[in-house]
Amino acid sequence: MTDRPLLDYTLGLADDALVSAQRMGWWISRAPELEEDVALANIGLDQLGQARTLLTYAGELEQEGRTEDDLAYLRDDREFRNVKLVERPMTDFGVAMARLLLFSTYQLHLYRALSASSDATLSGIAAKAVKEVTYHVDHATHWVLRLGDGTAGSHARMQVALDAEWPYVDELFTPLDPTLTRLVADPSALRDPVLTDVRRVVAEATLAMPEVAPALGGGRQGLHTEHLGHLLAEMQHLHRSHPGATW
Amino acid sequence: MSYHWYRGHVYGNDFGTDAPAQDGQAPAHDEQAFAALLADEDRIEPRDDMPEAYRKSLIRQIAQHAHSEIIGMQPEGNWISRAPSLRRKAILMAKVQDEAGHGLYLYAAAETLGVDRADLVDQLHSGRQKYSSIFNYPTLTWADVGAIGWLVDGAAITNQVPLCRCSYGPYARAMVRVCKEESFHQRQGFEILHTLSHGTTGQKAMAQDAVNRYWWPSLMMFGPPDDDSPNSARSMAWGIKRFSNDELRQRFVDMTVPQSEALGLTLPDPDLRWNDERGHYDYGDIDFTELFEVIKGNGPCNAERMAHKRGAHEAGAWVREAADAYADKHARRTEGAA
Numbered sequence: 001m002t003d004r005p006l007l008d009y010t011l012g013l014a015d016d017a018l019v020s021a022q023r024m025g026w027w028i029s030r031a032p033e034l035e036e037d038v039a040l041a042n043i044g045l046d047q048l049g050q051a052r053t054l055l056t057y058a059g060e061l062e063q064e065g066r067t068e069d070d071l072a073y074l075r076d077d078r079e080f081r082n083v084k085l086v087e088r089p090m091t092d093f094g095v096a097m098a099r100l101l102l103f104s105t106y107q108l109h110l111y112r113a114l115s116a117s118s119d120a121t122l123s124g125i126a127a128k129a130v131k132e133v134t135y136h137v138d139h140a141t142h143w144v145l146r147l148g149d150g151t152a153g154s155h156a157r158m159q160v161a162l163d164a165e166w167p168y169v170d171e172l173f174t175p176l177d178p179t180l181t182r183l184v185a186d187p188s189a190l191r192d193p194v195l196t197d198v199r200r201v202v203a204e205a206t207l208a209m210p211e212v213a214p215a216l217g218g219g220r221q222g223l224h225t226e227h228l229g230h231l232l233a234e235m236q237h238l239h240r241s242h243p244g245a246t247w
Numbered sequence: 248m249s250y251h252w253y254r255g256h257v258y259g260n261d262f263g264t265d266a267p268a269q270d271g272q273a274p275a276h277d278e279q280a281f282a283a284l285l286a287d288e289d290r291i292e293p294r295d296d297m298p299e300a301y302r303k304s305l306i307r308q309i310a311q312h313a314h315s316e317i318i319g320m321q322p323e324g325n326w327i328s329r330a331p332s333l334r335r336k337a338i339l340m341a342k343v344q345d346e347a348g349h350g351l352y353l354y355a356a357a358e359t360l361g362v363d364r365a366d367l368v369d370q371l372h373s374g375r376q377k378y379s380s381i382f383n384y385p386t387l388t389w390a391d392v393g394a395i396g397w398l399v400d401g402a403a404i405t406n407q408v409p410l411c412r413c414s415y416g417p418y419a420r421a422m423v424r425v426c427k428e429e430s431f432h433q434r435q436g437f438e439i440l441h442t443l444s445h446g447t448t449g450q451k452a453m454a455q456d457a458v459n460r461y462w463w464p465s466l467m468m469f470g471p472p473d474d475d476s477p478n479s480a481r482s483m484a485w486g487i488k489r490f491s492n493d494e495l496r497q498r499f500v501d502m503t504v505p506q507s508e509a510l511g512l513t514l515p516d517p518d519l520r521w522n523d524e525r526g527h528y529d530y531g532d533i534d535f536t537e538l539f540e541v542i543k544g545n546g547p548c549n550a551e552r553m554a555h556k557r558g559a560h561e562a563g564a565w566v567r568e569a570a571d572a573y574a575d576k577h578a579r580r581t582e583g584a585a
């Protein structure tokens with residue numbers, strides 16, 4: 001029988017990584033310098049790789065024979081389980097780096113905890129991802145420091161970006177389904193360690209911690225922003241235009 | 248038709264004529280010493296004396312090659328968000344990333360000749376330096392990603408493999424790395440088209456349409472016919488060019504026709520047939536007027552490609568300024584502490 005809470009949990013991690021990779025892919029050929037095109041492609045590729053193994057595992061948990069592509073391309077937005085942090089537009093470099101700092105710091109703590117899970121598949125995926133995400137945190141930190149403590153203009157721009165991301169941070173720490181507590185990492189236990197790390201970078205970047213209320217609605221329950229529908233329309237249209245085709 | 252105004256637009260090939268390559272002619276005795284060095288060593292390194300014309304021509308060719316890698320990210324980048332499977336998305340992202348890497352190696356090779364990457368990029372943005380015309384064609388369908396990999400990367404390899412033995416060491420070494428990756432790209436493009444041509448009717452039609460549109464522009468990547476390539480002789484003497492445009496084009500056609508048969512796709516040239524006497528495929532006349540229109544700026548995507556590139560550069564200006572300001576501050580702080 002399908003373990004629905006575990007399936008939803010796995011889909012949540014998978015969709016976070018997939019949607020984030022989709023936003024990251026936009027930057028390739030649009031970065032502020034050539035080295036950054038390479039770096040952002042690397043990060044996007046890491047996230048996409050995480051999404052693929054997690055979606056494949058979700059398909060196994062579901063026991064309906066769905067592949068990574070079935071899950072990525074044939075679900076509608078209400079069925080996606082990603083947090084809203086990753087789905088909103090990301091065409092400003094300050095926004096991209098603020099979000100990457102928040103998201104990758106969260107992922108780092110989550111994957112670290114998950115690598116000790118008694119679910120062997122998830123712990124294996126998490127252990128590999130820890131190495132990748134460690135680099136993402138370093139990269140985001142590098143830029144948040146430079147943009148925060150760079151020029152007066154970049155400082156102001158970085159603060160605006162951080163403030164705009166902040167309402168979507170709270171959702172990262174959505175409590176775990178009670179049936180899973182002994183099996184996998186509980187996001188609600190990550191609030192302190194994640195915010196401690198973020199606070200340190202924000203302070204060193206001479207920025208202020210935002211004081212804004214969390215946005216309502218929950219991506220983990222399929223209650224998304226309006227942006228996800230557009231993202232999926234673009235991502236899925238070709239696959240859906242040729243039902244049953246292989247690529 | 249006259250090709251005298253033909254400017255280099257073929258990456259890894261003919262680097263055309265232009266004024267900058269002509270000024271600062273080296274004295275004749277240097278030319279002789281250089282010819283002797285070439286004959287002797289067959290490889291010039293950055294510390295070696297070299298005629299100014301050789302140096303400037305190389306800068307132009309390498310810069311144009313680097314710019315082509317960078318602009319070439321756009322047509323395929325256009326499909327990253329829509330790739331029809333996650334596996335294809337990952338392969339495509341890695342490919343476009345490779346092209347950025349190629350640009351980086353090549354700008355580094357150009358810098359060994361005493362120029363700055365930032366200056367070269369400025370010259371691209373102002374239109375003073377060119378990039379390969381092939382990237383001014385649009386990628387209208389997913390199959391175009393396959394056609395570019397198969398044909399455009401295939402043509403690039405044909406041009407670039409001989410450059411692995413070119414006379415300038417840093418360029419030759421960059422080409423060794425680049426060619427390895429280009430051959431992966433070519434195989435991936437072939438595989439995309441193979442999957443499509445063995446798929447549904449709609450997929451096969453998509454593949455054939457892409458090949459129909461990319462075949463002739465790919466042949467044009469080798470530049471004008473030999474009779475109209477005034478600089479080839481000089482490049483050959485300098486060991487930058489090893490084979491003529493037409494020789495390379497023929498080599499590409501001979502390699503590609505059997506592959507098209509394996510794909511089950513046709514090439515849009517009724518005159519294409521094996522010539523037993525020559526031991527090569529004959530092919531029809533290439534309409535170079537189209538190439539010249541694209542070079543003049545009238546291709547389907549010239550304006551978009553440059554707007555995208557300049558737009559990204561301008562949008563990133565505040566980031567680069569911030570990074571410089573941060574570096575200055577921290578250098579001062581470190582000095583202050585010392």
Ligand SMILES: [Fe+2]
Binds near residue numbers: 345346349425429
């Ligand atoms: Fe390349």
Ligand SMILES: [Fe+2]
Binds near residue numbers: 400428429432
């Ligand atoms: Fe390539």
